[in-house]
Amino acid sequence: MTDSEREEELLFGRMALRAGFITEEQLKEALKKQEESPVHRRLGDILVELGYMTRGQVALVMRAQGRQLDKTDKRLRLPRRDVLFGTIAVKLGLATKEQINRALRRQAELRAQGKEVPLGKILVEEGVLTLSQVRTLLAHQRKSLMVCPQCGKRYNVLNAVPGKKVKCPNCGASLEEPLAIGTAEVNGAIKEEVEPGKVRIGGYVVLEEISRGWKLIYKAKDRSGQIVALKAVLDERVSLPQEVARFRQEADALKRLSHPNIARILDVFEFEGRHFLVTEFVQGRTLRQVLTEGHLTPSEAVRITKAVADALHHAHQKGVYHRDMKPESIIVEDGTGRVVLTDFGLAVCQEQTMRLTRKGFAAGTAAYMAPEAAGSAIDAYDATSDIYSLGCVLFEMLTGRPPFYGDSPLEIMVRKMNEDAPSVMDYNATVPQKLAAIVAKCLARKKELRYRSALELKEALIDLEREQEWRQKVTTLLKRSLCVATSVGSAAAIVYALYATIAYLLGEV
Template identity: 50%
Template sequence: MPKADPQDILFGRIALHNGFVTEEQLKNALKVQYSEQKPRRLGEVLLELGYISSDQLQLILRSQDMRLDMHDKRLKTRKRDILFGAVAKRLGFASQQEINEAVKKQALLREQGKEASLGEILVEDGVLTVSQVKTILSYQRRSIMVCQGCNKRYNVVNPIPTRQVKCPECGSLLVEPEVLDSPKVDASIEEEIPSGAFSIGEYIILEEISRGGMGIVYKARKKGTNIIVALKMMLDEKESLKEEVARFENEAKAIARLNHPNIVSVFDLSCVGGKHFFSMEYIEGKTLAQVIDEGGTSIEEALSITRTIAEALDYAHSQKICHRDIKPSNIMLEGKTGRLVLMDFGLAVRQEQTLRLTKTGFAVGTPLYMPPESATAGNIKEYDPRSDIYSLGCVLYELLTGRLPFMADNPLELMVKKMNEDPPPPTVFNPKIPKPVAQIVLKCIARKIDERYPSARHLADEIASYLHKTRMRKKRHGILSKLVKYGAVTASLAAIAYATYIVTTQFLLRIF
């Protein structure tokens, strides 16, 4: 048998992993492929044999294009550069193709004995701006700082707001430059975060939980008590736009107005030394994104989760607040209680507000879960409860299938698809999904906003109705099974009794 082509190997793995083909079908297709004088691509053979559809072929090819270059072992990409590329792509700053080209260029430079970070190469290629590099580094818990004494530049890992960092060369303080002209650095410094070593206001910092482009979240304890909270603060307000500071404060005020068991509670909003922060309840558990990565949930569990979050959204909507960033990483599953908690209202807005917290027409949110109308949002009227329903529908889609309805190399292409194409039914990727459930999903993520559920309450009620009918059907099936079993036992006893009667009668006839 000839040596398999790497592209066909990857194609087969993707098709098998997504459940498009069985192992037997894949083996059969490979036999057909290798029997040909001029072997065709594996995808063509699978399509001709009727094992995959043309839509599935295109989906696999797109996924293959995004992953193929990363399978080249010669690239030897460092973990921090892999993470850098992943964040750049997720934020929409670069496409997978642009990142792959930069990785190849980095490998060539390494062969010549030169070292360059992925950020440097992407800036030189005109793909990223220095400002975008800074944003990506903040997601990696890194920050470029300059020494006030010797002007050396450092990539500081785990920078802590309000805490001073000193230059290892001359001992002078490091500061973040107001204008960053280049992503190049002389060395790296890793900051340790000893538990309880520093405090912010009336809170003692215990550990860092997470960090994003705008904010950082710490686990903290209120001084003089055993009360544990999550403390969220802005990374660098000197660099932040007034709109970003206003959005940060808006998050705290938005959640503070809400009182619901499935929405995170905010305790207070403070400012110490020019640093704005707010405290909220600390949820110990895992995000829904982690649940999906660990293998996902059953269909019934996925529906129950969606129903709970829909009820929380219905309450928020009744208070005239839209979330605008519903995604698995913003939904927590509390470890001890199993309670679901909707987090991160950083983009939440009052329905009667204008878009003064964003540039006119600028879409905010996570593109993968963002509704199509967000791409052209020119006023706040576009952000109504049905936009949140779309995002929640995408979460349900992912829970049921392990993937999202649309895939693309960059956010622009993704939003164009959302605006012009109908989403593929979730049954394409998981045939076990019942038809009524698929209809619920598709109604949530309908392209036209008027075709979605009119409210989160309608969605929650429809899921509740379906779950009730399913449980009643299972209950009836259980009762019926017991009756059938009882009938079989009764019939068996009757047969034994009849046989006994015949034997006894024959015996008595012989005697008399």
């Protein structure tokens, strides 16, 4: 263990102690076990193994530790371009903040020895990134780095907004993208923000930024005043010609979808090298926001799942799969309660993400992906894959948690491929047994054991509702009959009341 790694481990222990997660005796025991180990093991892993901390607590301390190391490590006098490179890597999910911090400290140690080594090279040597991923990050960084053509100053532009000119703080000229990053230092950072009504993307006036990442989403207004959502889904500057062609084909297929539970695709256009989808803007809360208040009742979870299954069936009939089902993709409209499915993924976008990042598995959120979606064969995805993802969402609606957890997306997918999903009744005993069986069928590891179509799933949920209504009806009539019979006070009257209730429900009277 190097000195810097030992310092990190001790800092982790002190922060866990200060947070009240462990006692001094527990910390000493874990440090002793770490010292005795023939191979280097993280202190957090040892504390989890001893039962003194949970994985969630370790993650919380590690995030706080990353922030603390940024503030306290005096050796990190680094070029801002390296810090920006690391920030982009974390933002795109290619590295963790802890991995970047470790590489930055290694770079600082080498600099102290008179060696200048690019951060990307260190991350490749440590097995964090591939050369292809480094090239992808440099391409993203080149877009973030801008230079003034008049005074020559260079700036890291954060949250750049398409269609908005960035002014040089020094001379006021419009900044331009450099042809290469070069080795020169940057002179500062500029954080761009959307000014409502002052930026146009194509024929749309941007009102606010909704999200940012691989996919930019803006709330905007079209020429008629209609509020819409703008989604940047493909960047032509890093796309192959065949990917652009396939994007247009798939986008045309999305435009043909017309269903009350699917956000309508209104337009597709290209602007400054990026391809945008224009969709219906739904005013409401995402299912993720709803779930922050706790799990749902079985009846509400079934209502939402029926609506989404109906939407999926319509899309599947048109040859379109969702590919990225998760609570963030489902919106419950304010006022009406209408359930709306959004953010259909495109196969070409998944393939491009795999090509650019070399992740080895398709884009998507691991907690909700079907086991077969982990492979690099996009063609393996079908209707049953969407059904599996919807089953994960239904599981979370009923329990407040997804069926599988793990320390990394890869660990989650490995568990999905090798383990059966737990029963929802393990986490919520009030869930009806037949509903638990429906969830289990959605989450079957083998595709052939799941519902064959989203329509079949919807019909199973309708049958469940009818059975629940029938049981409620039996209970109500029985209570009413017994109440009347008891008031008469005759055993014969009570028996007759039971017979009359059952006969009525069976349609005999």
